[in-house]
Amino acid sequence: MSTSARRSVRLQWQGRDDPPAPPAAPACRVAHRHGPTGSGNQLWLGDNHGVLTALRPQLAGRVDLIVIDPPFALGKPRHQRVTPAGDDGPRQLPAFEDTWKGGLAGYLTMLEPRLLLMRELLADHGLLVVHVDHRAHPYLRVLLDELFGADHLVNDIVWSYRSGGGSRQRLGCKHDNLMVYARTGQHTFNAEEMRVPYDAAIARSRQAAFHPEGKVAGDVWDISRPPNHSAEWTGYPTQKPLALVERLVRAFAPANGLVADFFCGAATTAVAAHRLGRRWLAVDANPAAVHIGRKRLAELGAAFEVWTTSDAGCGAAGAPRAQVLPSGAPVSWSVLDAPGGIDAVDYWAVDFAGDPNGPFVHDWSAGRMPRRGELPRLSAPGPRGPRPPRVLVVDVAGHEWISACPDTANGPPEAAPA
Ligand SMILES: C[S@@+](CC[C@H](N)C(=O)[O-])C[C@H]1O[C@@H](n2cnc3c(N)ncnc32)[C@H](O)[C@@H]1O
Structure with a gap:
């Protein structure tokens, strides 16, 4: 200059x-x-x-x-x-x-x-x-x-x-x-x-x-x-x-x-x-x-x-498809799909209490494994409380989606959440 x-x-x-x-x-x-x-x-x-x-x-x-x-x-x-x-x-x-x-x-x-x-x-x-x-x-x-x-x-x-x-x-x-x-x-x-x-x-x-x-x-x-x-x-x-x-x-x-x-x-x-x-x-x-x-x-x-x-979009509502498969106790939780495609998912977490009016609580969370590229599954007891747990999915660009998780006690194991 x-x-x-x-x-x-x-x-x-x-x-x-x-x-x-x-x-x-x-x-x-x-x-x-x-x-x-x-x-x-x-x-x-x-x-x-x-x-x-x-x-x-x-x-x-x-x-x-x-x-x-x-x-x-x-x-x-x-x-x-x-x-x-x-x-x-x-x-x-x-x-x-x-x-x-x-x-x-x-x-x-x-x-x-x-x-x-x-x-x-x-x-x-x-x-x-x-x-x-x-x-x-x-x-x-x-x-x-x-x-x-x-x-x-x-x-x-x-x-x-x-x-x-x-x-x-x-x-x-x-x-x-x-x-x-x-x-x-x-x-x-x-x-x-x-x-x-x-x-x-x-x-x-x-x-x-x-x-x-x-x-x-x-x-x-x-x-x-x-x-x-x-x-x-x-x-x-x-x-x-x-x-x-x-x-x-x-x-x-x-x-x-x-x-x-x-x-x-x-x-x-x-x-x-x-x-x-x-x-x-x-x-x-x-x-x-x-x-x-x-x-x-x-x-x-x-x-x-x-x-x-309020001007920043954290936790936008959306519909990642998560699945809770009973395989005895504990059951296996996994993410099936997300709005941006499963390959873009970088991290997911479960909020077991699932209060839709409170912050998302990261009771369990996992990032994609750096070398093997796998998205870890959660092995834990199935949903127990009065509300379905919530699942959060975050993609590599930091976009987030939250949805309620299926209740294995009342629905077929493969059912995807709404
Ligand atoms: C030089 S980088 C900081 C790098 C950081 N020291 C590190 O170790 O990763 C500057 C950051 O400022 C952020 N930024 C720019 N303008 C901003 C603003 N008005 N409010 C909040 N963050 C802002 C950018 O998104 C960027 O991540």
């Missing part, structure tokens, strides 16, 4: 009209429950502006750390790699848009009200980490200086990742920036968690002057991206390494603190927070991202609720 174009971005953004009055908070509901109630952990499907507005009354001043990795204003859509069962091989699904009306100025206009809402949620000792690449970095640094105060910049971490190819036109761009801003002058920093070995061996005569656990790490972090064949890689574009996000959580979140991510993608921040014993809140507008996050967190045994705003 030329210098005059850069100046024009800044001027357009400075000369922007005052943002319109914020819309009213959307209606919200709990769509799913994983594990026991009371954990406070929440995964949200919806536009983060609506979610932030809805959460403001109860969470203002209560969040310890916010980590966000928003789109980078690349001007192109991002795709997710999925591998449905069957012989067709991997496919690319649209994941999220990264083109903004008005270019960078439009991108900053989208972010500014959201950053202001995030600042409101932070506790006095709280911090916001904003992850961007080298193109958006200078503009966001100026915006964040204005919103938080330049003297509240705690660190501008350089994440160096090495992976990917090179270029014949320039040096390889192999770093992103993570700007860390404190809400006030007193912020959490767990220095003891950040110790790394000294660079050189310390002479025995000088060892007493040095810390036995090493020095506090610097602000250039050399961490590899998860390789595409690793167990950590979910296929979600722009997924960040757990090692990177865990380092942020260890440095800047108090033990048992609340960590939030309002552009959560594959929920890496929530996974890092959970693994490190922090509470968490994660939001994304893309159902596929929320589905990947749900699977990752459920696999860790996390207890959480999936919330949705």
Whole structure:
């Protein structure tokens, strides 16, 4: 981008009209429950502006750390790699848009009200980490200086990742920036968690002057991206390494603190927070991202609720065909078909109590086996309660369908639900 174009971005953004009055908070509901109630952990499907507005009354001043990795204003859509069962091989699904009306100025206009809402949620000792690449970095640094105060910049971490190819036109761009801003002058920093070995061996005569656990790490972090064949890689574009996000959580979140991510993608921040014993809140507008996050967190045994705003289609009614086959006790439960075809089914779950007015409770759930491609069957006692259990089916794009399960006691075993 030329210098005059850069100046024009800044001027357009400075000369922007005052943002319109914020819309009213959307209606919200709990769509799913994983594990026991009371954990406070929440995964949200919806536009983060609506979610932030809805959460403001109860969470203002209560969040310890916010980590966000928003789109980078690349001007192109991002795709997710999925591998449905069957012989067709991997496919690319649209994941999220990264083109903004008005270019960078439009991108900053989208972010500014959201950053202001995030600042409101932070506790006095709280911090916001904003992850961007080298193109958006200078503009966001100026915006964040204005919103938080330049003297509240705690660190501008350089994440160096090495992976990917090179270029014949320039040096390889192999770093992103993570700007860390404190809400006030007193912020959490767990220095003891950040110790790394000294660079050189310390002479025995000088060892007493040095810390036995090493020095506090610097602000250039050399961490590899998860390789595409690793167990950590979910296929979600722009997924960040757990090692990177865990380092942020260890440095800047108090033990048992609340960590939030309002552009959560594959929920890496929530996974890092959970693994490190922090509470968490994660939001994304893309159902596929929320589905990947749900699977990752459920696999860790996390207890959480999936919330949705009224504008987001979580748990749409539909008719997956499930079957409960008596084969003695316990009986065998399986999914026969789903609106998008059985090969696209990625996950299914059973809510044994089957309350149609409450959240879908994931009493039992299973994802498609990564290597063998099979959809696991459930072997469990047949339906027993006053209502038929409900079955949830989710496809690789995160679309969900729920239906009541047939009652084996009163119907033929092969009967499909309505
Ligand atoms: C760069 S990705 C985040 C990747 C994530 N750090 C990870 O490790 O997987 C940005 C995410 O922001 C989401 N997003 C973009 N605009 C949003 C909005 N207004 N509300 C909620 N999520 C949004 C996109 O769907 C996308 O998943």
